[in-house]
Amino acid sequence: xxxxxxxxxxxxxxxxxxxxxxxxxxxxxxxxxxxxxxxxxxxxxxxxxxxxxxxxxxxxxxxxxxxxxxxxxxxxxxxxxxxxxxxxxxxxxxxxxxxxxxxxxxx
Amino acid sequence: xxxxxxxxxxxxxxxxxxxxxxxxxxxxxxxxxxxxxxxxxxxxxxxxxxxxxxxxxxxxxxxxxxxxxxxxxxxxxxxxxxxxxxxxxxxxxxxxxxxxxxxxxxxxxxxxxxxxxxxxxxxxxxxxxxxxxxxxxxxxxxxxxxxxxxxxxxxxxxxxxxxxxxxxxxxxxxxxxxxxxxxxxxxxxxxxxxxxxxxxxxxxxxxxxxxxxxxxxxxxxxxxxxxxxxxxxxxxxxxxxxxxxxxxxxxxxxxxxxxxxxxxxxxxxxxxxxxxxxxxxxxxxxxxxxxxxxxxxxxxxxxxxxxxxxxxxxxxxxxxxxxxxxxxxxxxxxxxxxxxxxxxxxxxxxxxxxxxxxxxxxxxxxxxxxxxxxxxxxxxxxxxxxxxxxxxxxxxxxxxxxxxxxxxxxxxxxxxxxxxxxxxxxxxxxxxxxxxxxxxxxxxxxxxxxxxxxxxxxxxxxxxxxxxxxxxxxxxxxxxxxxxxxxxxxxxxxxxxxxxxxxxxxxxxxxxxxxxxxxxxxxxxxxxxxxxxxxxxxxxxxxxxxxxxxxxxxxxxxxxxxxxxxxxxxxxxxxxxxxxxxxxxxxxxxxxxxxxxxxxxxxxxxxxxxxxxxxxxxxxxxxxxxxxxxxxxxxxxxxxxxxxxxxxxxxxxxxxxxxxxxxxxxxxxxxxxxxxxxxxxxxxxxxxxxxxxxxxxxxxxxxxxxxxxxxxxxxxxxxxxxxxxxxxxxxxxxxxxxxxxxxxxxxxxxxxxxxxxxxxxxxxxxxxxxxxxxxxxxxxxxxxxxxxxxxxxxxxxxxxxxxxxxxxxx
Numbered sequence: 001x002x003x004x005x006x007x008x009x010x011x012x013x014x015x016x017x018x019x020x021x022x023x024x025x026x027x028x029x030x031x032x033x034x035x036x037x038x039x040x041x042x043x044x045x046x047x048x049x050x051x052x053x054x055x056x057x058x059x060x061x062x063x064x065x066x067x068x069x070x071x072x073x074x075x076x077x078x079x080x081x082x083x084x085x086x087x088x089x090x091x092x093x094x095x096x097x098x099x100x101x102x103x104x105x106x107x
Numbered sequence: 108x109x110x111x112x113x114x115x116x117x118x119x120x121x122x123x124x125x126x127x128x129x130x131x132x133x134x135x136x137x138x139x140x141x142x143x144x145x146x147x148x149x150x151x152x153x154x155x156x157x158x159x160x161x162x163x164x165x166x167x168x169x170x171x172x173x174x175x176x177x178x179x180x181x182x183x184x185x186x187x188x189x190x191x192x193x194x195x196x197x198x199x200x201x202x203x204x205x206x207x208x209x210x211x212x213x214x215x216x217x218x219x220x221x222x223x224x225x226x227x228x229x230x231x232x233x234x235x236x237x238x239x240x241x242x243x244x245x246x247x248x249x250x251x252x253x254x255x256x257x258x259x260x261x262x263x264x265x266x267x268x269x270x271x272x273x274x275x276x277x278x279x280x281x282x283x284x285x286x287x288x289x290x291x292x293x294x295x296x297x298x299x300x301x302x303x304x305x306x307x308x309x310x311x312x313x314x315x316x317x318x319x320x321x322x323x324x325x326x327x328x329x330x331x332x333x334x335x336x337x338x339x340x341x342x343x344x345x346x347x348x349x350x351x352x353x354x355x356x357x358x359x360x361x362x363x364x365x366x367x368x369x370x371x372x373x374x375x376x377x378x379x380x381x382x383x384x385x386x387x388x389x390x391x392x393x394x395x396x397x398x399x400x401x402x403x404x405x406x407x408x409x410x411x412x413x414x415x416x417x418x419x420x421x422x423x424x425x426x427x428x429x430x431x432x433x434x435x436x437x438x439x440x441x442x443x444x445x446x447x448x449x450x451x452x453x454x455x456x457x458x459x460x461x462x463x464x465x466x467x468x469x470x471x472x473x474x475x476x477x478x479x480x481x482x483x484x485x486x487x488x489x490x491x492x493x494x495x496x497x498x499x500x501x502x503x504x505x506x507x508x509x510x511x512x513x514x515x516x517x518x519x520x521x522x523x524x525x526x527x528x529x530x531x532x533x534x535x536x537x538x539x540x541x542x543x544x545x546x547x548x549x550x551x552x553x554x555x556x557x558x559x560x561x562x563x564x565x566x567x568x569x570x571x572x573x574x575x576x577x578x579x580x581x582x583x584x585x586x587x588x589x590x591x592x593x594x595x596x597x598x599x600x601x602x603x604x605x606x607x608x609x610x611x612x613x614x615x616x617x618x619x620x621x622x623x624x625x626x627x628x629x630x631x632x633x634x635x636x637x638x639x640x641x642x643x644x645x646x647x648x649x650x651x652x653x654x655x656x657x658x659x660x661x662x663x664x665x666x667x668x669x670x671x672x673x674x675x676x677x678x679x680x681x682x683x684x685x686x687x688x689x690x691x692x693x694x695x696x697x698x699x700x701x702x703x704x705x706x707x708x709x710x711x712x713x714x715x716x717x718x719x720x721x722x723x724x725x726x727x728x729x730x731x732x733x734x735x736x737x738x739x740x741x742x743x744x745x746x747x748x749x750x751x752x753x754x755x756x757x758x759x760x761x762x763x764x765x766x767x768x769x770x771x772x773x774x775x776x777x778x779x780x781x782x783x784x785x786x787x788x789x790x791x792x793x794x795x796x797x798x799x800x801x802x803x804x805x806x807x808x809x810x811x812x813x814x815x816x817x818x819x820x821x822x823x824x825x826x827x828x829x830x831x832x833x834x835x836x837x838x839x840x841x842x843x844x845x846x847x848x849x850x851x852x853x854x855x856x857x858x859x860x861x862x863x864x865x866x867x868x869x870x871x872x873x874x875x876x877x878x879x880x881x882x883x884x885x886x887x888x889x890x891x892x893x894x895x896x897x898x899x900x901x902x903x904x905x906x907x908x909x910x911x912x913x914x915x916x917x
Contacts (some may be wrong), residue, residue, distance in 0.1 A: 014461060015381075015388030016471055017481075020491045020499065025391050028378050050415035050422050077378030079415050079423030 029096040030076035034067060038090035041065025045082035045091050051075045054082065126252055127159040129185040130244065131176060132221075133167035133192035139226040144237045148191065148221075151241045155248045159183050168198050176202070177209035186211065187251045191219035191244050194795045195812065196787070212256035214699060214759060219247035223798030224810050228889070235806040242772055242809055249771035253764045257699030262738040264350035264659075265449035266690045269294065271342055271629065274302020275321060275672055276664025276679040277454035278328045283683035284452075285333035289690055292446050293328060294337045294356055299402035300325055302456055303665075306385060306480065308487040310672055311535035312562035317672075318489065322401040329403040337444070338404060345451070345632040348723075348739035349659030349695055354446045360439035362395075362409035367434040369397060369405040373426035379413045386484045389499075390491035395426050395435075400489055409435070450659045450686035453643060454679060455629055457665035460515030460522070460618040468511065468616060473587040474500045475594055475613045478514075479532060482615045486539055496543050498613040500592040505612025507548040508540055509596055511581060516619035517554060524640050526619030527669040530557045533617045534566055537575045549575045550609055552582055552598065560671070578607065585614055620669035633660050634721060634848050642668045644844070653682040656741070656846055658695070661685050700742035700759045700814060702735055708754035709733060715746035715755060718817070720848035743847035745817030748857065760813055765823055772809040773830035778907045781808040781895055782827040783836040786816040788846035789881050790838030790888065797885030804889040805896055808836070815839065817850030821861050824875060828910040833899040836891065838878040851879075870910050873898050 019025075032053070039061055046054045046068050053076045057069035068091070070076075082091045130152040134140035145163040153161035160183055166172050167190055179185055188211065190202050195218040203213035221240040229236040266289055270281045273295030281293040293300065304310075305325075307317040328334055337358055344355040363373075379394030392398070394413045397405065409416075415423040416437050427435050459480050462470045470476045475498045477485070488494030498505045510533045515521030530553070537549045556577065558567040571577065582598035588610075596609045622641035623629075630637055634657050636644040643666050646654035653661050661682035664675040689695060709732040715724045716733060723739035724746050747757035772782055785791035791812050797804070813819060816839025827835045837858055845851040858877045865872040876895060880887040 014459075015384065017382070017388045017474070017499065019382045019386075019389060019391045020502070021390050022380075025380055027380070048420075048422070050417070077415060077423060079378065079425075081415075081422040 028076075028078050029101060030073055030078045031094055031096045031100070032070050032073065032076065032082075033092045034069070035090045036067040037062040038088045039063065039065060039067035040088055041067065042087060043068075044085045044087070048085055049082055050079065051077055126157040126187060127183065127185050128155075128157050128187040128189060128248060128251060129176065129179050129183065130155075130158055130161040130189045130248065131167050131172070131191070132161070132163040132240075132244070133172070133190065134163060134165045135192060135222055135226075136165065139192065139222050139240075142226040142230050142233050142236045143221060143240045144233065145240075147237055148240045148244060152189075152191075152244050152248065155245060157187070157252055158248060159185060167192050168201055173201070173205040176205050180206065180209035180211050186215060187254065188216045189219060189244065189247045189251050190216070191221045191240065191247065193222040194218075194220045194224070194791075194798075196792060196795060214257040215251070215254050217247045217251040217254065219243040220795075220810070220812075223795040227798040227801055228804055229806045230801065230803060232806055239806050239809070242775070245774065246768040246771040246809070246811070249767040250764045253761065253767055255758065257758055259696040259699050260737055261694045261696055262348075262350050263694050264689050264692065265352075265447055266290070266693065267292070267446070267448045268450045268452065268686055268690065269342075269352070269354055269446060269448040270452045270454060272302070272454035272456055272664070272666070273297070273300030273328075273336075273338065274454060274456045274664060274675075275304040275324070276456070276666075276675040277302070277452070278321075278324050279676045279679035280452045280454060280663050280683045280686075281328055281334050282324065282331065283680050284687060285328075285331045287683070287687050287691075289333065289687070291334045292337060292354075292356070292448065293334055294340050294342055296339065296341045297398065298339050298361070298408040299398050299404070300328060300336065300338060301399070301402065304672055305399060305401070306387075306487075307483045308490075309535060309539060311531040312560070312566040314535065314538070318399075318401055325401065325403040336404065339408065340444075342629070342632060343443070348721075348736065349657075350449045350689065351738065352448050352451060352659065354448060354451075356444045356446060358442040358444055359411065360441055361406060362411075362414075362435060362437055362439050363407045364434045364436055365406060366432045367406040368432055369407060370431075371397075371407075372429045372431065373407060373435060376425040376429045378423065378425065379410070379415070381410075381413060386491055387478075387481050389481060389484050407434075409437075449690055450661065451633065452661045452663055452679075452682045452686060453629060453633065453635070453655070453666050454663040454682075455623055455626065455666045457620045457669060458623050460526075460621050462514050462616045462618055465514065465520060467584045468514070468582075468614075469585045469587065470616060473585065473592070473594060475505075475587075475592055476585060476616065477613065478616050478618045479529065479536065480618065482536055486536070486543065494543075496540060498592075503612070504544055505547065507550070507609075507611040509550040509552060509582075509594070509609060509611040509614045510537060510617055511596075511614060512551065512553040512556075512617045513581065514616040514618045515621070522619055522621060522640065524669070525557065528671045529617040529619060531560070531563055531566065531671070533615075534558070534570045534575075536615065537570055538566070538573065541573050541575070548611075550596075550611065551575060551577045552596070553577060553579060554581060560673070578602075580607075582609075620665060623666070626666070633657055635660065636844060636846075636848060638844070640668075642666065653678055653685055656848070658738075658741075659686075659689060697737055697740075698742060700744075700757070701737050701740040702744070702747055702755040702757050704732060704735060705754045705756055706732055708752045710752055710754070712751065714749045714751065718745050718749045718850070718853050720745070720845075720850050741847055743815035743817050743850045744813065745815060745847070745850040745853045748818050748820035749853065757818065760818055762820065762822070765811065765813070766826055768811050769823060769826050770830060772811070773827060773832050777831035778833050778902065778904065779807050779899065780832055781834045781836055781892065781899060782832045783808050783810045783838060783892075784813055784816065784819045784823065785810050786818075786839040786846070786851070787812055787814045789840035789844070790816065790878065792882035793838075793880040793884045793888045795885075796882060797889045800885050802885055802889040804892040807833075807899065808892045808895075815845070815847045815850045816854040817845075817847065819854060819857070821857050824861055828870075828874070831907050831911055833902045833907070834874045834876065834895055836876045836878060836895065838880055838888065838891075841879040841881055844881060868909075871898075871902070871906060874902060874910075
């Protein structure tokens, strides 16, 4: 597991080094649930996500639109704005619990 | 200032027959008398018009010499005085004071420089030197006749100060001024004051803990009743002049109110994690953070660029929920403050050289090659390693460490200058490693070790005693062992004349200091000058080291040049004292060399407005004329040179006065002479320097002093040619180093125009020469005069006649 995922390092600036405590810093891990068939394809969640985590998928759901899909889960800051803004209650985001993380690591 | 104008009005000239001049020719021991026949010159002077008495004496600047002048002014009813002696840059104030004490207006005094510009540079040509001295006296007498008495006007000083930059220099300057009793605004663009010193672990040569001695000063500055701390703020605009600056400061929102108790609960929940600038990226911080534990103010701050809450939309409310004291407020708006201050201290500090471009050292390629600033954070107890020095690649203690000196300094691959602090910093760092891990083998690769300060040599000796190995000769290359990440340093030991190949666990590049990359902003706002290195230039390198050419603006710390903490603090206190002097007086006199507008001649064309480097001339559309803001004017005279209708009366350097000097100098043998116009600050001072250094050059040059080469109007040059001068030299400060910011750019334009005109008229344009020479470049002045001899010799009588007839027309 790379501890770097949430740490943005600008290559050009003098802050180019991977911070020494990057691995120790508690990284938020998000779990995003999308109920695809509820989505009406308004695109609010994609447009308003501050970290640009989501994008439109190519599949077509029951309502005949393209539901969102997760582009880069590591970017997600679990702010929950997508959940708040979705008119159709189709997207939920929460922090991954410790147990789940451990279980994943064992695999 | 218009209200001051009546008392300084141009007084009518004394009627010609009333003018009584006293001329004093100084022997200066044998300094002048050795190569100039002073008695002869005095005798000659007595024959000049309006000269009432003419005397020569051994030392005119001595008390007796001054008393003689005072006595004569009273006894002989003198109303003008000329002293022919050394450079006016040396003794003009002395003689002006003497005149004033005898009741004569000090602006009715003129000096002829027959030492630096005559006796000292023509040591072996007594006859010609005497002729030249006579010429110079003739010119001084011709000018003194036309001088006007003047009263220096006063400008009131607002008793408040602005300090830009909250590093140790800025803090010290602010504290000193605040303790004196003045209100101080301390502006810092980072979230906390402290600057570079806060990042450093220990200080040399005493090995004091840096933040331990700085933190008390920081909190003193933070709670001083006279200091208003403006962090996270930037100076946006400065208008006005000495004593009356109007400054616009943008105070960016912190989004955290003063209720913050700095508990850090918000930071823990913030999902944003980025490298911390304060730790040079070696540790992380959150989007809401405090840069370091001792920060002042201790209030947390939201990083506006990274926070998810932008444009007023709260997308993430984790910190708001976590804050018990409800101190987080995303409704804060940027504020624009308008401050009125009388003095400004620039303490904007310096940047650190980035060694990435020196590819042979492998910085950014090899993780164990670090800079000295990164090292400071690595060995600092408050840093990412909690003070247990290890190397970045594997967090292990390195067995051997190498320091490489002069990285980015003293080399054309970085900066040419010496960065002043790196040698001692390395010695201190090496001793610190010894303190932490005594068994570490430490190499220092150097060019020269410069341990020049108090206690520095002792520290250097101690380092050698403790077994630190100093090797002269920088490594040519660093390469990395891919498996162990150890480094191989290869180079030549120039003392032993042998090659070395050293294996170390970590290499520290002792990087230099460079000017702030954005110092051009402050330069523009405060109309400062910078040296070729890019640091801000002082008004005089020896005698006014903290003043700037802009009145009321002072320098402190690394903004002026690389320096250590002690020097920065010393300079800050000096700057505070200089600013304090102005504010204690509450007013300042402006030398009466500023222009007066001759209303009836002004056509409001606005050409002078365009060339004024200080924005001191403003177009007044209602009255169809220009207004001169006297306090902002520095008296360079470039407006006067530009004015096509002679509407600007440049006091003490009027058109008539300069023309009279030209006429006097071209009265005899003009076709053998070079008339030189030299700016007071560089070229004239350079010619003085040539004199002090006894550089010998031909005697046929006659120098006329103007404050700036920008004062030299084309008509002066044309007049010299009309009068039959063989050649004309216009000399000023190097472009970019102008004492008046950039007035010499106008000089260049005017000379280029004159060259074109001469070409058009079929004249040899080589007869007009332009020279840039600094005050230290006497050699340039001397060799230019030598070089011009071939031009002078090549000027035929026909050519002279041609220029007499043709210049001035067309």
